Amino acid sequence: MIKTSNVTKIFTGRGQIVRAVDGVSAEVAAGEVVVIIGPSGSGKSTFLRCLNGLEQFDEGHIVIDGVDLADKKTDINKVRREVGMVFQQFNLFPHKTVLDNITLAQKIVRKRDRDEAQQKARQLLQKVGIAEKEAEYPSRLSGGQQQRVAIARALAMDPKIMLFDEPTSALDPEMVGEVLDVMKQLAREGMTMVVVTHEMGFAREVADRVIFMDQGKLVEEGTPEHFFTEPKEERAKTFLKQVL
Amino acid sequence: MTGSQSIWPWKLLLAAILIVMAAGTWGAVNRIDYTWRWNRVPDYFLYKSEESRKIPFDGWVEKIISVGSTSTVSLVSESGEKVTVKVATNTVRVSESEDLFEGDTIGFVKEWRLGPLTTGLWTTLWLSAGASVLALIIGLLTGLARISRNYTLRGLAALYVEFIRGTPLLVQIFIAYFFIGTVFDLSRNAAGIGALAIFAGAYVAEIVRAGIQSIPKGQMEAARSLGMNLFQAMVYIILPQSFKRILPPLSGQFISLIKDSSLVSVIAITDLTKSGREIITSTFATFEIWLTIAAMYLIVTSILSQLVFYLERRLAASD
Ligand SMILES: Nc1ncnc2c1ncn2[C@@H]1O[C@H](COP(=O)(O)OP(=O)(O)OP(=O)(O)O)[C@@H](O)[C@H]1O
Ligand SMILES: [Mg+2]
Numbered sequence: 001m002i003k004t005s006n007v008t009k010i011f012t013g014r015g016q017i018v019r020a021v022d023g024v025s026a027e028v029a030a031g032e033v034v035v036i037i038g039p040s041g042s043g044k045s046t047f048l049r050c051l052n053g054l055e056q057f058d059e060g061h062i063v064i065d066g067v068d069l070a071d072k073k074t075d076i077n078k079v080r081r082e083v084g085m086v087f088q089q090f091n092l093f094p095h096k097t098v099l100d101n102i103t104l105a106q107k108i109v110r111k112r113d114r115d116e117a118q119q120k121a122r123q124l125l126q127k128v129g130i131a132e133k134e135a136e137y138p139s140r141l142s143g144g145q146q147q148r149v150a151i152a153r154a155l156a157m158d159p160k161i162m163l164f165d166e167p168t169s170a171l172d173p174e175m176v177g178e179v180l181d182v183m184k185q186l187a188r189e190g191m192t193m194v195v196v197t198h199e200m201g202f203a204r205e206v207a208d209r210v211i212f213m214d215q216g217k218l219v220e221e222g223t224p225e226h227f228f229t230e231p232k233e234e235r236a237k238t239f240l241k242q243v244l
Numbered sequence: 245m246t247g248s249q250s251i252w253p254w255k256l257l258l259a260a261i262l263i264v265m266a267a268g269t270w271g272a273v274n275r276i277d278y279t280w281r282w283n284r285v286p287d288y289f290l291y292k293s294e295e296s297r298k299i300p301f302d303g304w305v306e307k308i309i310s311v312g313s314t315s316t317v318s319l320v321s322e323s324g325e326k327v328t329v330k331v332a333t334n335t336v337r338v339s340e341s342e343d344l345f346e347g348d349t350i351g352f353v354k355e356w357r358l359g360p361l362t363t364g365l366w367t368t369l370w371l372s373a374g375a376s377v378l379a380l381i382i383g384l385l386t387g388l389a390r391i392s393r394n395y396t397l398r399g400l401a402a403l404y405v406e407f408i409r410g411t412p413l414l415v416q417i418f419i420a421y422f423f424i425g426t427v428f429d430l431s432r433n434a435a436g437i438g439a440l441a442i443f444a445g446a447y448v449a450e451i452v453r454a455g456i457q458s459i460p461k462g463q464m465e466a467a468r469s470l471g472m473n474l475f476q477a478m479v480y481i482i483l484p485q486s487f488k489r490i491l492p493p494l495s496g497q498f499i500s501l502i503k504d505s506s507l508v509s510v511i512a513i514t515d516l517t518k519s520g521r522e523i524i525t526s527t528f529a530t531f532e533i534w535l536t537i538a539a540m541y542l543i544v545t546s547i548l549s550q551l552v553f554y555l556e557r558r559l560a561a562s563d
Contacts, residue, residue: 093467
């Protein structure tokens with residue numbers, strides 16, 4: 001479903017050159033849940049953002065469902081329809097109601113008519129458990145509710161892949177569970193997911209594979225059992241000691 | 245002690261200061277021996293004109309039919325040609341079967357006419373409205389160009405904004421009329437509106453740019469990640485949110501535009517200010533006219549700010 005080879009992203013700013021993503025090659029099969037972990041600044045977000053073209057990478061190839069993002073002729077908007085993204089800061093549209101947040105892109109990108117889009121939106125709101133809030137504005141929802149709306153908004157586009165960038169990091173602890181529950185359910189339904197998170201419990205329970213990144217490089221990858229119990233790399237061991 | 249209790253001494257002080265200032269002005273005006281003629285001012289808004297109606301040929305009056313305040317006078321020429329003329333009954337100067345020569349006055353027609361203050365205000369209003377619409381379009385495009393990725397577009401927009409903000413509007417109006425207007429054969433109205441629009445457009449551009457940049461980056465990213473293209477993301481996500489933020493400074497800019505429009509009187513556009521100057525050359529009510537004109541500008545601008553205030557409150561629904 002996703003195949004990246006030697007992806008490199010270089011930031012240049014104030015005379016400094018940062019290799020935020022440094023030659024990462026990875027694969028994600030359809031229906032697989034891959035969790036990316038690593039210390040702060042290791043390039044997890046940057047790598048994830050490369051996967052849907054929010055960040056343009058300097059070297060390498062990313063092939064999504066057979067389409068190469070490095071190819072100049074690729075219509076990135078078409079790819080993005082198939083790749084949903086959930087952000088740490090939710091990024092709901094504050095001037096739209098919950099329902100409109102979910103129907104807007106369906107109407108203008110997927111060209112669905114109003115009724116169809118609303119029906120889809122209500123069905124998804126039901127699924128993430130906040131059907132009663134459809135007429136509210138995002139500012140009147142709790143963080144956990146906002147993030148669930150954001151997930152519903154991404155799902156409404158019927159994506160083949162969902163990317164999550166620390167979806168629970170901005171949440172109060174008591175709301176983390178409700179968002180993780182939605183994600184677990186998605187995983188069970190067979191959604192292809194790439195999740196950057198600090199929730200080691202989630203990684204252990206849901207991930208098919210764990211990728212550990214440090215300083216832009218993919219340092220180690222493997223099943224959760226392998227990674228959490230007997231990591232090979234020294235850096236991974238140090239990291240696990242700190243977070244567990 | 246609560247806030248409402250402690251404020252009334254300050255209200256009293258404010259009232260006292262205003263009264264002292266008014267009294268001082270009044271005293272000063274009295275000393276310079278000025279005769280106030282406020283009763284003349286209403287005529288400059290609306291007046292009743294009397295226009296004479298004349299016979300277009302040599303002939304005679306066939307008959308006069310008076311219905312209420314209007315009379316219909318039927319005239320017959322020496323060659324048998326007939327015309328009827330309507331005049332006010334109490335101004336009829338002729339009687340039935342009287343012989344008349346071409347150009348003799350039959351009577352008068354009384355009509356309400358708009359005075360120069362009203363027409364001047366109207367000119368100021370449409371001039372400002374036209375310039376505002378253009379300024380909004382120019383400002384929006386320039387503001388977007390200012391934050392575009394294209395270096396040439398950014399450079400052009402920055403140069404335009406710098407040039408306009410670095411030169412006086414009065415000079416710009418002269419350039420627009422005498423230079424550009426001559427080269428491209430523009431009317432004075434076109435030159436006036438154009439100069440005002442280009443001037444205000446530069447400021448609107450900066451307001452638009454700041455408004456767009458004040459929207460968190462995540463909004464654009466969320467929109468793009470849903471597959472919207474740049475244009476759709478701008479139209480549906482970024483601009484509506486910026487609009488709410490730029491509305492207050494934008495309305496301030498348009499209020500300035502209404503006031504600045506008084507400068508176009510230098511290229512002989514008869515706006516409110518120019519009308520005032522013309523009235524004063526034929527009357528001696530200098531004080532009254534300028535005070536009236538100031539009040540008229542004030543009323544227009546406060547109506548506008550009230551409208552914006554109302555709009556802002558309606559837009560605040562999602563906060
Ligand atoms: N827009 C940018 N311009 C310059 N440098 C950047 C930019 N975005 C990220 N970086 C740098 O790239 C590196 C990787 O950042 P990234 O945000 O991908 O890390 P991360 O693993 O997601 O960290 P965190 O866990 O804190 O979110 C960091 O050193 C960061 O300073
Ligand atoms: Mg990050």
